Amino acid sequence: MHEIVVAGIGPGHPDYLLPAAAKAIAEAKVLVGGRRALAQFAKGAGQKTMAVTRDIAAVMDFIRQETETAEVVVMVSGDPGYYSLLDALRRHFPVTKLRVIPGLSAMQLAFARLALPWHEARLLSFHGRVPAEKELLYEKGSLLGMLTDKKNTSKTISAVLMAHGWPKETRLFICARLSYADEKIVRTTLGEAGDLPEISSGILIAVDEEGFDAARTR
Structure with a gap:
């Protein structure tokens, strides 16, 4: 062989x-x-x-x-x-x-685009699966990176996180088509994401404001 x-x-x-x-x-x-x-x-x-x-x-x-x-x-x-x-x-x-x-990975590139270290991030995948309940729970100062798909999108995942205790003010970065000429990064919050155009098959990064202060550059 x-x-x-x-x-x-x-x-x-x-x-x-x-x-x-x-x-x-x-x-x-x-x-x-x-x-x-x-x-x-x-x-x-x-x-x-x-x-x-x-x-x-x-x-x-x-x-x-x-x-x-x-x-x-x-x-x-x-x-x-x-x-x-x-x-x-x-x-x-x-x-x-x-x-x-x-x-x-697209996950690495998403964090790089934000100049955001990811060594303390919790990484989850909604791509063809749903994370365990305990992985979705809010913790103060959390940094969460997520793979998405056509079913689990910027709208649906935001709602799921808020249902698991994440504050609506949580900073959210919606990253799509990373590395391509039409790359797009939307900076918003969990609460506002539901009112924005739905983005699928990309990366979401959720950052609790308290944990984000030290890394804020934009």
């Missing part, structure tokens, strides 16, 4: 792709990834590809078959260690056969 290289491709724009990942992708004989990633990075002739779909079992079967004769490169958005296909790969293949190339 040949090696499986799991390459983080960053938040989207090629400028944020690590050189090690770019090299692995360019040299890959077999390349697996989302349709958008394949359209962006696949080289065409001579490179065998498969798009990742909801049929994860079929993707794993394809990888298993191809690793009999060649190394397989699997592209994942952001960083492989943060809510990616890496979990499934670990369940289906020996860890010794996985080589992971890290990437810049």
Whole structure:
């Protein structure tokens, strides 16, 4: 069995792709990834590809078959260690056969855009899931980073947090299309977010005012 290289491709724009990942992708004989990633990075002739779909079992079967004769490169958005296909790969293949190339996550980029340290942040995902109740509870001085999706959006998540004790005055940053030319960051509050245009598939950062004072730059 040949090696499986799991390459983080960053938040989207090629400028944020690590050189090690770019090299692995360019040299890959077999390349697996989302349709958008394949359209962006696949080289065409001579490179065998498969798009990742909801049929994860079929993707794993394809990888298993191809690793009999060649190394397989699997592209994942952001960083492989943060809510990616890496979990499934670990369940289906020996860890010794996985080589992971890290990437810049959209979460990291969101905090960077705000010049806000994130070492004390609580990170949650509403992307295809709902966090446990205890993870949503308000704590004074909290800093919360959240992945969103088309169902769990800037409007619905704001309402959920307020229902779990977060003050309506809590500072909220709504980050969308990070790294792209049409990148957008909306600065508002939990209480005001419900009256603004709904934004999905991005990053939300909620900051309790007391904990935000020391880091306020804007």
